[in-house]
Amino acid sequence: MNKSPFISPSGTGLLANRYQLKQLIGSGGMGEVFLANDILLGGTPVAIKFLTQTVVNTKMQQDFAREALMSAALSQKSIHIVRAYDYGVNEKGKPYYVMEYLCGKSLKDLIPLSLPMFLTLSRQICLALQCAHQGINIDGKMCPLVHRDIKPANIFVIPDPILGQLVKILDFGIARFLNYASTASTSKGFNGTLPYCSPEQLDGEKLDSRSDIYSLGVMMFEMLTGKKPWQPETDYFGAWYKAHHFEQPKAIADVKPTLKLPQKLNNLIMACLAKKSCDRPQNIAQILQALNNLEQSNCPSLPTILASRSILSSSLGSGLPIAVEQSCRQLLWPQNKPIQEIVFPQVLDTVQGSMTALLLMLSKQEIKNYALSTRYNQFIFITSPHPMLLWVTVLYNRQLAPKWLPCYLDMQNLQNRRMVSLLAENERYPLIFFSLEALHSCTNVLSSRIEPTQRQMLKTWVEQSQNLPPTFQAQVSKQLLKQQYKQMQSRILQYLESKPEVVLSGSI
Structure with a gap:
């Protein structure tokens, strides 16, 4: 992995003596994303994300390197996780990582979805999460990865000649680094996306895969209805803390009465939104099994992937x-x-x-x-x-x-x-x-x-x-x-x- 400094963190320039930045193509709470050409690979397009958090000491730089390496290793295990190629820190302390450039759309621009499309994308999202939660081998030890920021903006959907639509999850490992970097700095701010955070994440507890399952439940609700399960009066931390801890999610039938949702699917989404982690599905395998059972049922509104993709x-x-x-x-x-x-x-x-x-x-x-x-x-x-x-x-x-x-x-x-x-x-x-x-x-x-x-x-x-x-x-x-x-x-x-x-x- 190359760690050469980059002269200018925004605008055009040569990063790590390799990546020619072209233009800003996205920005959000985690940072800015640039389109660039990899000049060592004949100008191959790549996407480079500069994180908002500045690396202020050697310990933080080491932690970023560890998270970037784990993210890169994970991306080799699943086609549903965006491929990470390289990482580094520029001369102003801004960490960046290099990933494959994707031509498609963010999930947030596609919702609400039809039931068949919901099922297709949900299965792929679950396969990526299952791969991460199972972990990667680091020095002989399996290290599970929790995403910590599952939301539609971090799900990319690209056309694919085999699957029809291919899901890619972005930013594995980055949310954990930003959370550490924030608490290690003087700002001590909260990193996460409030509408999708689990109650235990808002409490600053140690997180496991069930936190991602809660975020997945919020996102699945939104994928079907176009709305979130709660609508607080404000977007401040306190309002969302109250919603996630004490308010029951809205019923899908109330939010979108025209949606004819199988009861089993409704129950699955509501189970993912349980306040206590012990009341949710305990792993992604249980969710995949439930989705498979729905696919194999006689429900006419959920045609099987096999029937829709092959003869x-x-x-x-x-x-x-x-x-x-x-x-x-x-x-x-x-x-x-x-x-x-x-x-x-x-x-x-x-x-x-x-x-x-x-x-x-x-x-x-x-x-x-x-x-x-x-x-x-x-x-x-x-x-x-x-x-x-x-x-x-x-x-x-x-x-x-x-x-x-x-x-x-x-x-x-x-x-x-x-x-x-x-x-x-x-x-x-x-x-x-x-x-x-x-x-x-x-x-x-x-x-x-x-x-x-x-x-x-x-x-x-x-x-x-x-x-x-x-x-x-x-x-x-x-x-x-x-x-x-x-x-x-x-x-x-x-x-x-x-x-x-x-x-x-x-x-x-």
Whole structure:
């Protein structure tokens, strides 16, 4: 981690001989956030947060370094926690930390939410909190982390091709440092966000995960209603102290009568808002279980994530029309292709018309292992500097490593555009297996289904590619897509591991 001083704490300048500050993009009680370019990584955009609290002695600087390092280590464990890269203290004693730059929206700008979106985001928030509360290993000891400032402004939501919406929690460890720094200074001020603070936090007690659960309850109430559970006459400390300690939260039905909320969800939120920590859910796992039970119930207002993100298909047969499957099984391995584990797309002409298929060669044992696998697909398209499509198919079996089948298609190539057009026209595409041991004939046929919305997007991408001027930078776009491919693999696995063991396919 780099700790070089920064000449100017606000405005443009070079921080730590590495980060070129561009502009202020946010500010709040904890400090100011700047957009910057990491010049050592070719100008990669990053976000840099300068904290409000000045570091006045060596002990405080050490404490900040410890919290920053723990936050960075935690961010490596969960995709739902903003990635922290670097930290330091400038020449005026202002601590800062460097994190990934996120393109999305704060949760505070999205609420109130629909029930399905509430469920999707709440689960991801809980997964991040569970990861933090379980702790990170420091010198052989597990150290749990309590956030201390869970609120909509610290939840960022970004578009994600796999999860739809990806939650990122900001500022882990920072609230604890600011609280220490404030009490260690002469100001002895209170650090936290009063509407979301637990009663024990307002009392200055030692906090555990149940304090975050209280803040989560306040936030979940607000996510559904757009209002907080209490509305004191003033925003002063005393008014909020009274509300959190002595006033019962408002009923969700009174705040938003039009919201048809399952009673179990209402009870869960109210349990999180219990005044005594022993009366709340004792850990995030209990909340996740309750959310899962709601998802699996027959409540029509809460469709399952599986149903909304993917399509179930029978594990028996390929799922293709008989005539199409027969055409697939008559195929021979192309003579111009090597005898090795490879995958490539090919247009298949059948009695029911043309379609795009994936041909792949594996060992007999692997073909047998993945015969009843989960099939999942995803498409990513970029137009600049060169139109290029990444088409990924995954064969997933919980007992085996996933089999990744990526194809990169240059969309200035006429034949590739035809293949993508055929993908858009057909509900399914075949996966035609050839074994290394039996070189010539097809061994098995499976299929993967493309969702209607994705098929429409494929049509749009073909049209865009036809209208773009010629370029000669296909390799640059391919490298960009390879980087995205590496980043999305862990998200796809997390998505598949969270689902029942069924044969599914979905393109998101």
